[in-house]
Amino acid sequence: MTTSAAPPAELFERYRDDVDAALRAVFDGLDSPLATMARYQLGWVDADGNPVQANRGKALRPTLCLLTCEALGGDVEAALPAAAGVELLHNFSLVHDDVMDNDRLRRHRPTVWAVWGQAKAIDAGDFMHVLATLSVLRAGTPDDASAARDAVEVLTVGCRRMTEGQYLDMAYEDEDAVTVDDYLRMIDLKTAALIGTSMELGAVFAGNDPAVRAAVRDAGRALGAAFQIRDDFLGIWGDPDATGKSVESDIQKRKKTLPIVHAMTEGAPADRDRLQAALANLDVPPDTAEIVALLERSGSRAYAESLAEEYHAQTRALLSDVPLSAWGGEALGALAAFTARRTV
């Protein structure tokens, strides 16, 4: 499969300045401490509110939103506040997830709650949830309220799924017998739904056709599943300097990532017992090297890579039915390939 579109790095740059401006516009006139906490989460300021050289992430969700919109011949400018909104919603979820998961570090910096305490971090997350909705409300054109209303609904339904996925993720912590199907159901809600939302939002501002919206949403969910599966893979076999994640953290935190769930059900009986015991014994830190070796001989590394490829192929198949421009189809395909195969 050839992709003559720009490479992913260029696609991530394509809308970056416009998204940044739309994000900053949401903060116009807001100078409360909660706004400082939100700016910190976005990487714009340090804990004292002083501007820092932003360590800008990829902004995958806004990029997918705007690329989908452009590929469908839509109004990218009208969609910009929606793209900023989905990035804000994603960041709200990170602030709350870090409290719920008790995570002290994110992208090499203390998490919001680690700086301000859990109570204020909960409040700051609620504030960012609000800003996400307010940004999406600015999308569209003044004479047509229906696109903005529909966009808020798309965002909010995606957020509902995300909260349901976060619940499953927490519930699985206490369950021994999590299957690959359970895992896939969880990531479809927790991660993939909002990526489907991002692409559906692009379609809202490109004709707002229900069938097209559903098709790109489903493609986005497949892309999102590949994204999370690859994320799980990189949490074990990635380069910590590139990913910003400690190579040990997912295993040390006994997270039920795809490779672990796979080995728990598909590994040799002795390995399954050993893995079960390592995850159940909270008194002894898991032996990372031993578990990585166990995952590899259980075929879990290869399985994770092939499953990400499967979702990549599914993304492309779903997109092939959508009336995308030639350039747009190739660009989205390139992003889908990147998502499933990335090292960062």
Next chain:
Amino acid sequence: MTTSAAPPAELFERYRDDVDAALRAVFDGLDSPLATMARYQLGWVDADGNPVQANRGKALRPTLCLLTCEALGGDVEAALPAAAGVELLHNFSLVHDDVMDNDRLRRHRPTVWAVWGQAKAIDAGDFMHVLATLSVLRAGTPDDASAARDAVEVLTVGCRRMTEGQYLDMAYEDEDAVTVDDYLRMIDLKTAALIGTSMELGAVFAGNDPAVRAAVRDAGRALGAAFQIRDDFLGIWGDPDATGKSVESDIQKRKKTLPIVHAMTEGAPADRDRLQAALANLDVPPDTAEIVALLERSGSRAYAESLAEEYHAQTRALLSDVPLSAWGGEALGALAAFTARRTV
């Protein structure tokens, strides 16, 4: 001032069944554990999800929303999902506030986090925040998207103010020199803004005139200030059986309620020192009887009562400029009087 409108108890009953139906409609098709937690918060089920005889609150916010709408000659049926949305938003804030404030009891029942733990309670609050927005999106009529869009904006701006007020409330815990002005700024954001929002939402579905919206919002903010001041009063001088609040709790928790803030700035120097010491010494529980006596001789009880009356008068003055029906104006006035003088 005479009020020939129905007494408050009848006004609280007027829309109750319709609001209840609109609230329950939001849960159609939702059967996740988060939905059970939300139903528990609303008083519909016990912690196992079994239906209970609902201990229905007053539903002040939906009542104000629909009464404002009806008083302005608006479409009460179109406004119902918005009224349900503001009640859901209020309950989302209670779930998160209980986590932030570490409160284990509400209305004689364990709080959501006390049953399910803090992490899941944060998630359940986020879920209810989502349901609030989704409910408001259903308001209005299918052929006019602008009312639903405007209503979501009104709700979301109100929610932003609420999060800012919650931040101030938490920040004041660590500050010695909180003034009455600080306190009033805090409650205007934390409590009164959403009550203003409730009334503004009613106006959105009654012509959606910007000047009328602003006027009823301001009246609602004054009514909301009276509500919170009376709440603080009842937390010290109310009947615990009637209010569901322990008479000792606000004082034991060293909350900076209006009577405390007033005495801290207006009491005799020796009393101010004594109060300061009682609130600062975390090793010894405050002596409730001593503090109540101190508040009374500082004039703080009378001050709280007179300030609630002042906001009651302000609510009526602001409403007098609004084109309300005769019945509607009297009914809203009756609710304003109830709010400032209630014992429950």
